[in-house]
Amino acid sequence: MEQVQPTPRNHSRLVVKLLLLVAGAFLFAFALVPLYNVLCEVTGFNGKTSAGFASGGLKTELAPAPASRVDTGRLIRIEFTGTVMPGLPWEMRPLKVSMDVHPGELQQISYLVRNTANRAITGQAVPSVTPGQAAQHFEKIECFCFDQQTLAAGEAQEMPLAFIVSPEVGRDITHITLSYAFFSIEGQRQTLSATAEAR
Amino acid sequence: MNTATTANGHADPHGEGHYSGPLRWLTTTNHKDIGTMYLTFSLIMFFVGGAMILAVRAELFSPGLQLMQPEFFNQLIGVHALVMIFAALMPAATGFANWMLPLMIGAPDMALPRLNNWGFWLLPPAALLLTMPFFLALFGIGDGALATGWTFYAPLSVQGGMGVDFAILAVHILGISSIMGSINVIVTIFNMRAPGMTLMKMPLFAWGWLITAFLLLATLPVLAGAVTMLLTDRHFGTQFFDAAGGGDPILFQHLFWFFGHPEVYILLLPVWGLMPHVLATFSRKPTYGYKAQVYSFIVIGVLSLVVWAHHFFTAGLPVPALIYFMFSTMAISIPLAVLFFCWIATMWKGAMTFETPMLFAVGFIVLFGIAGLTGLILADVAADAQYHHSYFVVAHFHYALFAGGIMGVMTGVYYWLPKWTGHMYSEKLGKLHFWLTVVSFNLTFMPQFFLGLAGMPRRIPDYALQFAEFNAISTVGAMILGFSQLLFAWNIWSCIRGGEKAEPRVWEGAEGLEWELSSPPPHHSWEIQPVIK
Ligand code: HEM
Ligand SMILES: [Cu+2]
Numbered sequence: 123m124e125q126v127q128p129t130p131r132n133h134s135r136l137v138v139k140l141l142l143l144v145a146g147a148f149l150f151a152f153a154l155v156p157l158y159n160v161l162c163e164v165t166g167f168n169g170k171t172s173a174g175f176a177s178g179g180l181k182t183e184l185a186p187a188p189a190s191r192v193d194t195g196r197l198i199r200i201e202f203t204g205t206v207m208p209g210l211p212w213e214m215r216p217l218k219v220s221m222d223v224h225p226g227e228l229q230q231i232s233y234l235v236r237n238t239a240n241r242a243i244t245g246q247a248v249p250s251v252t253p254g255q256a257a258q259h260f261e262k263i264e265c266f267c268f269d270q271q272t273l274a275a276g277e278a279q280e281m282p283l284a285f286i287v288s289p290e291v292g293r294d295i296t297h298i299t300l301s302y303a304f305f306s307i308e309g310q311r312q313t314l315s316a317t318a319e320a321r
Numbered sequence: 322m323n324t325a326t327t328a329n330g331h332a333d334p335h336g337e338g339h340y341s342g343p344l345r346w347l348t349t350t351n352h353k354d355i356g357t358m359y360l361t362f363s364l365i366m367f368f369v370g371g372a373m374i375l376a377v378r379a380e381l382f383s384p385g386l387q388l389m390q391p392e393f394f395n396q397l398i399g400v401h402a403l404v405m406i407f408a409a410l411m412p413a414a415t416g417f418a419n420w421m422l423p424l425m426i427g428a429p430d431m432a433l434p435r436l437n438n439w440g441f442w443l444l445p446p447a448a449l450l451l452t453m454p455f456f457l458a459l460f461g462i463g464d465g466a467l468a469t470g471w472t473f474y475a476p477l478s479v480q481g482g483m484g485v486d487f488a489i490l491a492v493h494i495l496g497i498s499s500i501m502g503s504i505n506v507i508v509t510i511f512n513m514r515a516p517g518m519t520l521m522k523m524p525l526f527a528w529g530w531l532i533t534a535f536l537l538l539a540t541l542p543v544l545a546g547a548v549t550m551l552l553t554d555r556h557f558g559t560q561f562f563d564a565a566g567g568g569d570p571i572l573f574q575h576l577f578w579f580f581g582h583p584e585v586y587i588l589l590l591p592v593w594g595l596m597p598h599v600l601a602t603f604s605r606k607p608t609y610g611y612k613a614q615v616y617s618f619i620v621i622g623v624l625s626l627v628v629w630a631h632h633f634f635t636a637g638l639p640v641p642a643l644i645y646f647m648f649s650t651m652a653i654s655i656p657l658a659v660l661f662f663c664w665i666a667t668m669w670k671g672a673m674t675f676e677t678p679m680l681f682a683v684g685f686i687v688l689f690g691i692a693g694l695t696g697l698i699l700a701d702v703a704a705d706a707q708y709h710h711s712y713f714v715v716a717h718f719h720y721a722l723f724a725g726g727i728m729g730v731m732t733g734v735y736y737w738l739p740k741w742t743g744h745m746y747s748e749k750l751g752k753l754h755f756w757l758t759v760v761s762f763n764l765t766f767m768p769q770f771f772l773g774l775a776g777m778p779r780r781i782p783d784y785a786l787q788f789a790e791f792n793a794i795s796t797v798g799a800m801i802l803g804f805s806q807l808l809f810a811w812n813i814w815s816c817i818r819g820g821e822k823a824e825p826r827v828w829e830g831a832e833g834l835e836w837e838l839s840s841p842p843p844h845h846s847w848e849i850q851p852v853i854k
Contacts, residue, residue, distance in 0.1 A: 124852040131512045133432050140504045143538050151546025151576055155561060158572050248564050254639040303564060 192226035193289040200287070203301040204233055204247075210306035211239040212273070217280070225289040228263065232280040233302070235266075237273035244272045247302045256298045259291035270307055347442070350434030351844060352419045357741070358441050359416030360734075363409050364810060366448060367727075370404035371803050373397045378765075378799040381792050384784055394782040395468035396484065400451060402471035403488065406588065407495045408448050410722070413730045414591040415440070415502045418530050420741060422506065424835040424842060425524045427515025427851045432508040440501035447494035454484040470780055472581070473547075475562035475573040479554050486555070489548045496541045503534035515834070517853035521615070524833055525608065528615050529594020532622040533587045539626065540580040540587075547576035571636055578629035585721065586625045590618060592729030593660060596682055598833065599736050600664055603679035604671025605830035610663035617656035617663075624653050634705045643702045650700040657693055661686065676828070677751030681732035684759050688724030692717060695770070710780075713773025716766045723762060731758075731809065738813065739827040743841040744820035750812045757805035764798030 200223055202216035214235045223229050237243055247267040251257040262268075266281035273279060287298065340348055349355060377397050380388045389397075419437065423430055431437050454466040467488035469478045478485050510531050514523065550561040551573070560566025562573045597608040608614075630638060630646040638646075664686055673679070695717040699705050708714060739745050768791035773779075777788045784792065823840040838846050 125849040126516060126852055128429055128513075128848070128850045131432075133508045133512055136508050136511060137433070137504060140507060140538060144500055144542050147539050147542035148546050151543040151579075152550075154543075154576060154579075155550075155572065158569070158575065159567075162569075248567075254637075305564065305566075 191289055192224050194224050196293075197222045197224060198287055198291070198295060199297045200229075201297065201299045202231060202233070203299065204304065205301065206304045207306070210243065210245050210304055212237055212243070212245060212304060214302070214304055223287055225259075225287045225291055228284060228286050230282060230284045232282045233266070234278065235271070235273065235281050235304070236278040237276060240275045242272060242274045244270050244307045245304045246270050246307050247304045250301050250303070252299045252301070253295065256287075256291055256295050259288040259295075260298060260300065261286045261288055267302060348438070350430075350438050352423050352431045352434070352437065353741075353842070353844065355431075355437050355441050356416045356418075356420030359412045359419060359444075362441070362444055362448075363413040363416060363730075364813070366404055366408035366412070368806070368810075369448075369452070370401050370409055371806065373401040373404070375799060375803045377401070378796040380782055381784070382796040383793065384786055384789055386783055389782070391782045392468060393465065395470070395780070396455070396466040398780060399467045399470045399488075400455075403451060403467070403492070404448070405722070406471070406584070407492070407499075408444065408451070410588050410726050410730065411495075411499060412444060414530070414533070414588070415499075417526075417591060417595070417730075417733055417737075418502070418506050421737060421835060422509055422527060422530065423513070424740075424838060424846060425833055426510065426513065426518060426527055427834050427847045427853070428509060428513035429845065429848045429850070431505050432513050433505045436501050437505055440498045440505065443494050443498040443501075447491045447498065450487050450491040450494070454487050472577055473551060473573070474577070475551065475554070475570045478551055478573075479562060486552070489552050492548055493545060496545050499537050500541055503537040506530055506534040507538075515847070515850045515853050521612070522853060524594075525597045525611065525614055526591070526594040528618055529590040529592070532618045533590040536583045536587050536590075536622055536625065540583045543576060544580035547573060547580070550576075571633075574633045574636060575630070578632045579626075581632065582629040583622075583625040585718075586621055588722065588726050589729070590622070592685075592726060592733070593618065595729065595733045595736070596664055596685065597667060598831075599678050599682045599732055600667045601832065602736075602828045602830045603676060603682070604668045604673050606667060606671040607832075608663070609666035609669075610659075613659055614663050617659045620656040621653060624649065624656070628653060631700055631705075634702050635709045647700055647702045651697060654693060654697055661690065661693075676735075677746075677748060677755055678732050678736035680752065680755045681728055681735060684755065685724060685728050685732060688720055688728065688759070688762070692720035692725055695720065708773060710778055711773035712769040712777045712779055715779050716769035716773060719766045719769075723766070728758070728762075734809075734813070736828075737835075738816055739823035740835060740838075740840050740842070742817050742820075743823050743839075744816050745823055745827075746812050746816040746820065750808055754805060754808040754812065757801065757808070761798045761801035761805060765795050765802050766798075768792075768795045768798075 199220055201220045202218065204214040204216060206212045206214055212235060214233050217232050217234060221229065221231065249262070249265070249267050251260045262283065262285045264282060264284040266283060271279075271281065285300075346354065346358060349358075374397070376388070377394060380386070380394060419431060422428070452466065454463055457463050458465040463484065464482040466484040467473075467478075467481070468484060469481055473485070473488070510523070510527055550559065553559040554561050554563060554568075560568040562568045562570050564570065593614075597611075597614060601608045628646060628650045630642060631650045634643060634646070668683075675683070695713070699708055699714065699717060735746065735751055772788055772791050772795075775788065777784055825839050826836040827840055834847075834851060835842075837851070
């Protein structure tokens with residue numbers, strides 16, 4: 123077999139390129155966080171509704187749809203639920219469990235929320251819409267979930283919500299469920315680490 | 322024949338001999354030494370991970386809780402999986418790469434020898450970190466190891482005890498080690514091939530490893546990112562995976578499986594690269610479909626990056642996403658089928674003999690085929706709703722990872738052991754090991770398909786009475802499987818110690834540069850490179 127002396131090669135250029143690939147992949151993981159949220163918001167995947175829940179949601183400046191857009195030809199049943207997450211000593215329930223609405227119609231409903239503890243607490247509600255295909259057509263005009271809510275000791279409040287189901291919603295959608303999960307804001311970290319330590 | 326026998330640590334006649342004994346191993350930059358260390362580490366961790374899961378199988382022998390509390394059970398399964406994947410299978414593949422790549426492509430060593438040394442020596446501390454919480458718990462420190470399963474799903478992993486932190490740290494270190502190893506492989510393959518060896522003349526083993534290395538570089542950093550977010554969620558008040566703060570636990574599943582699915586191909590591509598060499602050798606025929614196999618490797622590598630969500634079809638994904646992930650997953654079976662076809666065609670009408678490596682290779686083809694077929698069943702969204710998180714999945718991925726991964730590695734070990742040590746292993750013991758392994762492997766995992774179909778969930782230490790018989794069978798199988806592996810270790814050990822001298826071309830039909838060298842090869846080989854025509 124023919125044989126030759128190996129030619130010395132400088133590897134550093136290739137190594138640097140490969141390290142850039144690694145750094146890019148690492149950054150990609152973090153870029154996925156906002157990308158994921160944008161994707162869910164645009165498409166309604168994951169039941170994220172079209173209005174951002176943080177203050178000043180995307181759709182707040184939208185005027186209510188003109189009456190001409192109301193599609194009186196069909197009715198959609200909207201069901202409301204709410205859950206209070208562990209660590210928040212509150213109770214919540216919708217004033218109505220369900221209502222029938224025409225697509226395009228502006229509607230209102232309130233949740234009754236009560237603080238059962240003897241101190242003021244701040245919470246944040248996170249909405250979710252099922253089925254996912256309906257989420258992007260469920261437009262919240264006004265919602266207590268846009269802001270953090272503070273309840274004084276023992277206080278009860280009716281928290282309002284105004285919404286429109288857009289007429290573009292698919293014909294196959296006959297029921298939509300809107301559910302809220304209320305989370306404690308300041309207690310959250312402590313309760314988690316407290317449970318971790320308690321075990 | 323050369324006097325330097327690296328495998329049993331004799332003195333080194335050429336340079337590098339600054340140290341002897343342990344310091345030599347700590348400082349070595351020789352690819353053969355490092356390969357030996359990787360393989361030894363892998364074998365040890367294989368037994369560590371195996372012991373953990375035998376305890377689990379013992380608990381599952383009969384319904385009810387006999388041996389352990391559910392918390393400890395959960396810790397054992399999660400750490401078992403991490404040890405097997407990161408500390409047994411991956412280091413075995415890296416050990417192969419270190420030992421064989423330079424020999425097969427005619428290079429004097431790996432391109433970055435110092436990095437190579439570091440890559441290995443990160444492993445033992447990482448393995449220690451992973452298992453240490455078990456021991457700390459004995460002294461009343463913490464509440465044991467990671468108890469979330471190997472997948473670290475939030476929010477459980479956000480709330481878990483300090484075992485999670487240890488595991489996160491261990492995964493970081495293991496990841497850095499693998500990234501170093503991959504960079505080394507890529508640079509070696511791109512820059513150090515013998516003159517005349519174009520990429521399309523390169524041995525398939527090198528091709529398989531090249532794709533693995535690129536997949537590792539593209540996906541391991543994403544896992545590192547995900548567990549870093551987990552760490553900051555746990556300790557620094559971020560809320561990546563916490564719905565209260567606008568985060569999302571499903572996001573973690575996306576990040577994890579963006580790494581996790583390619584990982585299964587990372588584990589297997591080196592084995593798929595090695596198979597055609599073994600099949601061609603013992604069929605005494607050239608490899609069938611070299612190009613088809615190379616393209617299949619590439620296609621599988623690319624596709625593996627875009628199918629991840631099939632691991633959580635039941636998490637509430639929207640229908641269009643379900644359909645996309647179902648079809649893209651099923652599409653992977655096409656290049657995989659091409660590989661199966663090439664393997665079988667290589668054997669077709671060959672003058673076959675069945676030495677131990679060939680037995681393992683044929684066993685691999687049959688059993689890994691079952692893994693692929695059951696994977697297709699799981700990829701069906703409608704069916705997966707029933708099978709997800711059941712023992713069916715456990716059986717599926719053990720056909721993929723034990724029969725496909727571990728048995729593939731054993732194929733390689735028997736095939737190359739005479740080259741490494743210069744001695745023949747005991748063929749009788751090897752064959753006994755093979756038959757005990759296949760029979761007990763099927764005894765262990767075949768019943769788990771039926772348990773899963775009947776509704777037994779995975780990761781639960783207790784089960785309903787109707788599952789008792791099949792679980793008892795599975796446990797008996799697992800015990801035989803576990804203890805048969807001692808034969809493997811014994812066979813390797815005796816082969817290192819001595820035995821019939823091996824020829825340079827150990828196997829009659831073997832082709833390739835590695836067989837032009839003596840067995841064992843000199844400590845420094847291909848310092849004068851061969852020229853490929
Ligand atoms: C045609 C090939 C394959 C297909 C279509 C396939 C499909 C799937 C699907 C859909 C799942 C998720 C099941 C569930 O959790 O409900 C799954 C799980 C799994 N597969 Fe495969 N698979 C294939 C090959 C492989 C290979 C080659 C490996 C490994 C080398 C592998 C390893 C795994 C593992 C480890 C899991 C379980 C992960 C966990 O939940 O812990 N699969 N497979
Ligand atoms: Cu997968």
